[in-house]
Amino acid sequence: MTITYEWRGDFDNAAVNALHAEGFGHRVLDIDWLGQVGRHSLGWVCARDGDALVGFVNVAWDGGVHAFILDTLVAAGRRRSGIGAGLVAEAARRARAARCEWLHVDFDDELRPFYFEACGFRPTPAGLIAL
Template sequence: MTITYEWRGEFENAAVNVLHAEGFDHRVLDIDWLEQVHRHSLGWVCARRDGELVGFVNVAWDGGVHAFVLDTMVRADLRRSGIGAALVAAAVRGARAAHCEWLHVDFDDDLRAFYFDACGFKPTKAGHIAL
């Protein structure tokens, strides 16, 4: 299986909406991902197999030195094959090339091993306010 990864790759909203629904267990929504990433993101990574979008990660940023991994998603039947870690590795390279100093991520506990072990993130203290 050959997977290609492209920083700021072309994609269709419908394909990302299907991946997002599958990855985050909700119905398929009609989100304008193209507008969203072009407005708010440093970049994104598309993973493709035979031209089909099978993975995606968004890299939002503050316009300075902090970037944020959001919405890492891989088609369900291809999970646990290294695609997610490769998506994040490409996001790291993209953020580094943009001279970011930090790449942040937050996640649910069940993804701890993925982000810490497979992707190389380190634990840090953080806080949030539920709005």
């Protein structure tokens, strides 16, 4: 397995929709990821094994110094192999290169080891309003 990571890489909406459905346990939706990330994101990272999209992460931002990791997705058969950490590492490198000072992420409790241990995030107080 040779995984490559590409910043702002080309992807097919259907492939990201399938990864998203698999990752979040819902039916496959018809989201225009290309339009969404093109309008709202600093960038995104695609992980590939050959031509197959096996991972994706979106890096949204405020247009200034804050970037946000969203939708970290890895194909089910490829999880726990370092692909997710590779996606986040490339996202952090590119956000730093864009002169962002902070990279934020929120996640469910079961992902604490991934984000804190594998990716190097540290706990911080935060707030959330469910809308």
